[in-house]
Amino acid sequence: MLCDVCKCNDATVFLTQILEGKMQKVNLCDACSKEKGVQDPTGFALADLLLGIGAAEEIEKGTPTQKCPMCGFTQADFKKTGRLGCSVCYVTFAEGLNSLLKAMHKGTEHVGKLPQRAHREVELDDRMRTLNEDLQKAVAEENYENAAALRDQIKQLEHEKAV
Amino acid sequence: MKFANLMSTGGEWLRGEGPHHQIVISSRVRLARNLKQRAFPGWAKKAERTSILELIKPRVEELPEMQDSFSELLQDLSALEKQVLVERHLISREHAAKNVGSAVIMNRRQTLSIMINEEDHLRMQSIRSGLQLKSAFKLVDKVDSTLEAKLDFAYDSKLGYLTACPTNVGTGMRASAMLHLPGLVLSDMINQVIQAVNKIGLAVRGLYGEGTEAMGNLFQISNQTTLGEKEDEIVSRLSKVIETIIEKEHDARQMLIQRKSNTLWDQIGRAYGVLTFAHAMTSKEALNLLSIMKLGIDLGAFPEDRRLPIDELFIETQPAHLQKSSQQKLNAEERDHLRAEIIRARLRVFPKPDITKLAKESENGSAPEPPTNE
Numbered sequence: 001m002l003c004d005v006c007k008c009n010d011a012t013v014f015l016t017q018i019l020e021g022k023m024q025k026v027n028l029c030d031a032c033s034k035e036k037g038v039q040d041p042t043g044f045a046l047a048d049l050l051l052g053i054g055a056a057e058e059i060e061k062g063t064p065t066q067k068c069p070m071c072g073f074t075q076a077d078f079k080k081t082g083r084l085g086c087s088v089c090y091v092t093f094a095e096g097l098n099s100l101l102k103a104m105h106k107g108t109e110h111v112g113k114l115p116q117r118a119h120r121e122v123e124l125d126d127r128m129r130t131l132n133e134d135l136q137k138a139v140a141e142e143n144y145e146n147a148a149a150l151r152d153q154i155k156q157l158e159h160e161k162a163v
Numbered sequence: 164m165k166f167a168n169l170m171s172t173g174g175e176w177l178r179g180e181g182p183h184h185q186i187v188i189s190s191r192v193r194l195a196r197n198l199k200q201r202a203f204p205g206w207a208k209k210a211e212r213t214s215i216l217e218l219i220k221p222r223v224e225e226l227p228e229m230q231d232s233f234s235e236l237l238q239d240l241s242a243l244e245k246q247v248l249v250e251r252h253l254i255s256r257e258h259a260a261k262n263v264g265s266a267v268i269m270n271r272r273q274t275l276s277i278m279i280n281e282e283d284h285l286r287m288q289s290i291r292s293g294l295q296l297k298s299a300f301k302l303v304d305k306v307d308s309t310l311e312a313k314l315d316f317a318y319d320s321k322l323g324y325l326t327a328c329p330t331n332v333g334t335g336m337r338a339s340a341m342l343h344l345p346g347l348v349l350s351d352m353i354n355q356v357i358q359a360v361n362k363i364g365l366a367v368r369g370l371y372g373e374g375t376e377a378m379g380n381l382f383q384i385s386n387q388t389t390l391g392e393k394e395d396e397i398v399s400r401l402s403k404v405i406e407t408i409i410e411k412e413h414d415a416r417q418m419l420i421q422r423k424s425n426t427l428w429d430q431i432g433r434a435y436g437v438l439t440f441a442h443a444m445t446s447k448e449a450l451n452l453l454s455i456m457k458l459g460i461d462l463g464a465f466p467e468d469r470r471l472p473i474d475e476l477f478i479e480t481q482p483a484h485l486q487k488s489s490q491q492k493l494n495a496e497e498r499d500h501l502r503a504e505i506i507r508a509r510l511r512v513f514p515k516p517d518i519t520k521l522a523k524e525s526e527n528g529s530a531p532e533p534p535t536n537e
Binding site for chain 2: 007008077083086087097108111
């Protein structure tokens with residue numbers, strides 16, 4: 001059985017809590033249980049709140065039959081393996097994943113390396129947006145000479161993007 | 164390059180040079196990358212895995228860093244050869260379990276190892292000896308930038324690099340160092356250190372990573388989180404923590420010399436005695452005793468020029484290395500005998516531990532190793 005928090009290691013600490021007649025089970029690996037300080041049973045409810053251990057169940061509850069359109073991966077598969085099916089799964093299961101990532105990591109947004117390719121795409125998109133805005137303006141101002149030049153530039157950019 | 168050649172060259176990090184090499188055995192940085200719109204290796208069918216492999220492998224082989232490289236499909240390696248690579252930390256235990264549709268490519272110096280279709284499509288790892296996390300990151304980062312121009316990596320502007328396991332998303336980076344901490348273990352301070360390290364979001368693991376036991380007083384320290392922090396911030400935070408642990412280890416050794424010199428002397432003497440005369444030894448016992456010998460060298464109980472044979476024994480006495488060098492499959496009992504034999508042969512010309520140096524240390528209490536900076 002995999003740890004509910006990191007989904008990577010085997011769970012070695014099994015906690016069960018009955019609260020208001022509802023039973024909740026959490027399985028943690030050694031590292032996560034130590035890190036979250038849940039080895040102390042009195043600290044458990046607090047840890048649950050802080051961590052959002054419920055997050056794993058949230059993913060499950062979400063839409064169990066939902067399938068990734070790219071690779072056919074389901075919620076149930078994630079529960080079983082702790083791994084996702086493909087990069088598109090991050091979009092498909094975004095809702096549930098967000099709270100999981102929040103509990104797992106230091107932040108919720110990537111601030112590190114940006115691939116040059118992605119960098120270039122963003123840049124081209126920006127230039128395209130500006131050109132389109134200028135074109136709209138030129139047309140509105142009936143400055144057709146300028147508009148024709150802009151249209152040529154957009155065509156050129158589209159060609160660049162396709163490469 | 165053939166496997167036999169790979170075996171005969173020790174690999175740069177095994178030579179034990181680099182800053183703080185007495186305590187920091189090696190520094191490793193790995194990056195996880197995946198192709199856009201393709202199923203991750205664990206979910207992909209065999210045909211898709213193979214097509215992904217065929218797409219990535221030539222791109223990796225043509226890297227300038229991989230000019231003189233060892234490149235092998237996992238199905239073409241024997242179980243023993245895979246285990247040898249695991250013992251050298253060149254592939255993961257998970258990767259050793261893979262077969263058709265996976266590959267490993269590494270350079271001759273064994274400073275760069277790239278796994279294709281491990282848990283992610285690409286796992287690129289750089290290993291350096293001593294505390295050299297920054298230069299390890301620099302190498303693997305350069306390789307990543309070269310590959311990224313030819314391969315379309317899965318990247319999201321908010322989540323960064325997308326990985327099979329959500330624990331790696333963002334930078335996809337795991338930086339780690341292998342530390343030899345006999346002083347902290349002998350003085351019962353290791354748990355305190357581990358807890359403190361855990362508290363600041365770093366992980367402490369045993370010799371072979373996740374879920375493995377700490378043997379030979381060897382510990383791996385790595386970053387736990389990958390999202391919300393820049394690569395160089397993670398690397399420098401980790402380096403700082405490791406430098407603090409190195410200081411603590413030196414303090415612990417100093418304390419042992421001054422207050423528990425009898426215990427220390429006893430441990431070193433016993434390690435020397437058992438290693439010199441035993442006729443059967445498990446790899447765990449060997450690692451633990453070799454660790455004490457290494458400490459003995461650090462403290463001057465054995466001459467400095469005996470460091471290399473001890474360092475080499477650490478890896479040569481591992482189960483797969485033992486069997487590979489004897490060219491036959493051995494059962495556990497046979498391995499234990501062979502292991503003891505190899506160690507006895509190495510220690511035949513080894514001088515007895517010299518206590519006078521230790522006694523001097525305890526009188527003037529000077530630090531045995533001057534600090535060096537990365």
